[in-house]
Amino acid sequence: MAIYRAHVLVCGGTGCASSNSAKIKEKFEEKIKEMDLHKEVQVISTGCFGLCEEGPIVVIYPEGAFYNKMTVEKVDKIVEEHIYKGRIVKDFLYEDSLDEDLIKSLSEVGFYKKQRRVSLRNCGIINPEDIKEYIAQDGYMALGKALIEMTPQEVIETVKKSGLRGRGGGGFPTGVKWGFAAPNEADQKYIICNADEGDPGAFMDRSILEGDPHAVLEAMAIAGYAIGATKGYVYVRAEYPIAVKRLEIAIDQAKKEGLLGKDIFGSGFDFEVEVRLGAGAFVCGEETALIASIEGKRGMSRNKPPFPANEGLWGKPTIINNVETLSNVPQIINKGPEWFRGYGTDKSPGTKVFALGGKINNTGLVEIPMGTPLKEVIYDIGGGCPDGKEFKAVQTGGPSGGCITKDDIDTPIDFDSLVELGSMMGSGGMIVMDEDNCMVDVARFFLDFTVDESCGKCSPCREGTKRMLEILNRIVEGKGTLEDLDNLEELAENIKNTSLCGLGQTAPNPVLSTLKYFREEYEAHVLHKKCPAGVCQALLNYKITENCRGCTRCVKVCPVNAIEGKVKEIHEIDQAVCIKCGACMEACPFDAIIRK
Amino acid sequence: MMKTLEELKKLRDESKKNMEMRDTDKKTRIVVGMATCGISAGARPVLQTLIEEVDEKNLSDVQIVQTGCIGICRYEPIIEVYKPGEEKVTYIFVDSRKAKRIIDEHIIKGKVVNEYTIGSEEKR
Numbered sequence: 001m002a003i004y005r006a007h008v009l010v011c012g013g014t015g016c017a018s019s020n021s022a023k024i025k026e027k028f029e030e031k032i033k034e035m036d037l038h039k040e041v042q043v044i045s046t047g048c049f050g051l052c053e054e055g056p057i058v059v060i061y062p063e064g065a066f067y068n069k070m071t072v073e074k075v076d077k078i079v080e081e082h083i084y085k086g087r088i089v090k091d092f093l094y095e096d097s098l099d100e101d102l103i104k105s106l107s108e109v110g111f112y113k114k115q116r117r118v119s120l121r122n123c124g125i126i127n128p129e130d131i132k133e134y135i136a137q138d139g140y141m142a143l144g145k146a147l148i149e150m151t152p153q154e155v156i157e158t159v160k161k162s163g164l165r166g167r168g169g170g171g172f173p174t175g176v177k178w179g180f181a182a183p184n185e186a187d188q189k190y191i192i193c194n195a196d197e198g199d200p201g202a203f204m205d206r207s208i209l210e211g212d213p214h215a216v217l218e219a220m221a222i223a224g225y226a227i228g229a230t231k232g233y234v235y236v237r238a239e240y241p242i243a244v245k246r247l248e249i250a251i252d253q254a255k256k257e258g259l260l261g262k263d264i265f266g267s268g269f270d271f272e273v274e275v276r277l278g279a280g281a282f283v284c285g286e287e288t289a290l291i292a293s294i295e296g297k298r299g300m301s302r303n304k305p306p307f308p309a310n311e312g313l314w315g316k317p318t319i320i321n322n323v324e325t326l327s328n329v330p331q332i333i334n335k336g337p338e339w340f341r342g343y344g345t346d347k348s349p350g351t352k353v354f355a356l357g358g359k360i361n362n363t364g365l366v367e368i369p370m371g372t373p374l375k376e377v378i379y380d381i382g383g384g385c386p387d388g389k390e391f392k393a394v395q396t397g398g399p400s401g402g403c404i405t406k407d408d409i410d411t412p413i414d415f416d417s418l419v420e421l422g423s424m425m426g427s428g429g430m431i432v433m434d435e436d437n438c439m440v441d442v443a444r445f446f447l448d449f450t451v452d453e454s455c456g457k458c459s460p461c462r463e464g465t466k467r468m469l470e471i472l473n474r475i476v477e478g479k480g481t482l483e484d485l486d487n488l489e490e491l492a493e494n495i496k497n498t499s500l501c502g503l504g505q506t507a508p509n510p511v512l513s514t515l516k517y518f519r520e521e522y523e524a525h526v527l528h529k530k531c532p533a534g535v536c537q538a539l540l541n542y543k544i545t546e547n548c549r550g551c552t553r554c555v556k557v558c559p560v561n562a563i564e565g566k567v568k569e570i571h572e573i574d575q576a577v578c579i580k581c582g583a584c585m586e587a588c589p590f591d592a593i594i595r596k
Numbered sequence: 597m598m599k600t601l602e603e604l605k606k607l608r609d610e611s612k613k614n615m616e617m618r619d620t621d622k623k624t625r626i627v628v629g630m631a632t633c634g635i636s637a638g639a640r641p642v643l644q645t646l647i648e649e650v651d652e653k654n655l656s657d658v659q660i661v662q663t664g665c666i667g668i669c670r671y672e673p674i675i676e677v678y679k680p681g682e683e684k685v686t687y688i689f690v691d692s693r694k695a696k697r698i699i700d701e702h703i704i705k706g707k708v709v710n711e712y713t714i715g716s717e718e719k720r
Contacts, residue, residue, distance in 0.1 A: 003614070003651045004614070005617075005647045006617070007617055007618060009618075061618045061620070062618075062659050062660065062661050063620070064618075084635075085630050085631055085632070085662070086629075086630035086661070086663045087664035105621065125618060126615070132607065133615060135604065135608045135611050136611035136615040137615070138608065139608075140604055141601075141604065141605075144601040144604055145601075256597065257597065257598055257607075258597040258598050258599060259598070263599075265600060266599050
């Protein structure tokens with residue numbers, strides 16, 4: 001094997017790929033070749049580093065130098081200075097990674113300090129397209145241990161003891177779930193990996209598949225052995241092309257090494273995995289709808305029971321686990337359930353990956369022990385809201401969850417305490433809102449999403465969510481009444497109680513939780529026809545203040561000629577004509593136009 | 597195609613070598629001066645030798661890094677050895693042969709090769 005003296009790791013996750021990381025990698029390879037260093041320096045594409053806000057990210061080892069916001073233009077200098085002469089280009093380094101003049105180890109950098117990377121342990125460390133790098137990190141050792149040293153029952157017991165709970169949203173104990181399918185007699189059983197990640201803002205499953213696909217495959221094989229299944233499917237959405245490609249490469253490599261296929265490790269156990277592409281319907285994240293979709297039917301949920309563990313894919317016992325859940329399994333087998341319980345809380349052991357988005361400085365992917373207070377995630381890891389704005393609330397659980405306000409910011413994050421607050425863990429999307437977000441508008445955004453994504457099979461979800469959305473639309477347009485608020489609550493309760501599947505049962509949550517915590521904002525909309533955050537267009541008026549110098553720039557940009565005034569005199573907006581597009585406010589060089 | 601767990605372990609141990617570079621928490625550090633002065637005095641083959649030796653002798657706890665100009669260009673090629681709890685040792689006029697001896701005696705056996713150090717030169 002060739003020995004290299006330096007490794008250049010370029011992030012190949014979706015976030016960095018969309019900001020040109022492929023070109024950066026090419027440029028590194030080109031320049032390194034040009035300087036005749038290609039036999040000494042290896043350039044590798046890795047998975048997500050998590051700090052997407054600072055992407056594209058390049059890390060150079062052995063120093064562990066963390067270059068952020070990389071561009072093709074910076075490559076020449078880094079190769080000439082750092083790689084050739086050994087002088088780290090400090091100007092291009094991520095500021096937080098420098099302590100005076102010394103490079104801090106990544107685990108010491110503010111963003112990473114409070115994180116514990118279990119699911120993401122290999123993301124940004126290994127080359128996901130090279131099975132050897134996964135194997136170097138003890139990859140497939142857990143499968144070997146399970147097949148050779150453990151009985152299927154022992155595997156299930158180990159996972160039960162670890163207390164691992166489903167990371168896809170429900171939080172159901174994984175070992176218990178496996179235990180349901182194991183005793184069922186059938187000529188064929190199935191393992192499905194649910195990679196139909198649909199919550200707006202959540203991308204941890206994608207990042208795991210992109211950064212560490214073998215961990216998921218290994219876990220599926222372990223699950224297969226535990227319940228007696230020989231076939232697995234990864235149901236992944238087609239809009240994750242990088243994840244799909246890496247999965248397919250991983251499956252190919254695992255087959256070639258004999259780690260998937262017939263008689264693995266000579267144990268007599270067979271397991272194969274196929275990828276199935278979803279078309280991006282949110283409802284297909286629900287188990288029974290997902291199964292229908294794999295079977296080639298329209299993705300619609302059905303009544304449970306029978307549960308998939310008894311009658312699932314093609315009527316056979318089937319276990320469906322989420323990507324992140326599975327990614328924990330090999331390490332639980334390798335290091336034992338007690339090790340896993342060393343993280344997190346008693347009822348929610350382990351770590352959880354969250355996708356931080358919205359009004360937060362460090363947008364990206366973070367993994368923290370369960371029970372970490374929300375405050376640490378928002379401020380210590382996330383770096384707070386940009387531009388010094390005040391934190392208002394965070395939406396967890398996406399369109400199925402609710403908001404947590406600043407009053408509850410000390411809440412430890414785990415499955416149960418989030419439910420207590422009227423939200424839920426969900427798959428781990430965290431959308432942060434600051435003082436400029438209107439909570440009615442936020443609720444409307446999520447409901448708009450669920451109305452679109454409702455499969456239409458049951459009427460409470462199909463009709464009910466639509467009616468709720470109509471009411472919310474009325475409110476943000478300033479046509480709402482107090483009665484509308486009561487109707488919203490009543491409808492919400494009915495939809496929750498009578499919908500067929502999780503989609504409908506949770507769809508009203510964003511409305512209920514914003515009504516609970518921000519009722520005064522709703523009331524401002526319906527009673528005073530005002531949007532306190534200044535978001536709802538119909539309730540806003542643009543006004544020109546005394547700061548106006550009469551430069552006439554606003555007159556020129558107004559598309560409906562609603563602004564009048566003489567040069568060097570204060571202008572005025574005709575409210576009857578104004579369409580509230582905001583163009584004048586953007587154009588004003590004196591910040592003389594306000595929105596109220 | 598592997599059929600046994602032993603084969604997997606073997607492949608793991610082989611693959612680990614290449615990955616060890618990405619562990620920045622190693623104990624012993626060997627720093628090679630690789631500025632223009634160092635390179636022109638022959639630091640590149642020294643670096644290559646060190647890397648090969650560390651790999652060959654499975655010194656997984658040793659990190660080899662480059663640095664810029666150390667400031668005493670007349671002594672290049674220079675390497676500095678940092679071991680935990682010990683003072684930094686600076687070797688000067690290093691070539692491949694000397695590098696091998698430094699690895700064998702200082703890194704592996706813990707005995708500083710006095711005759712190559714900057715201290716012995718300055719006493720002269």
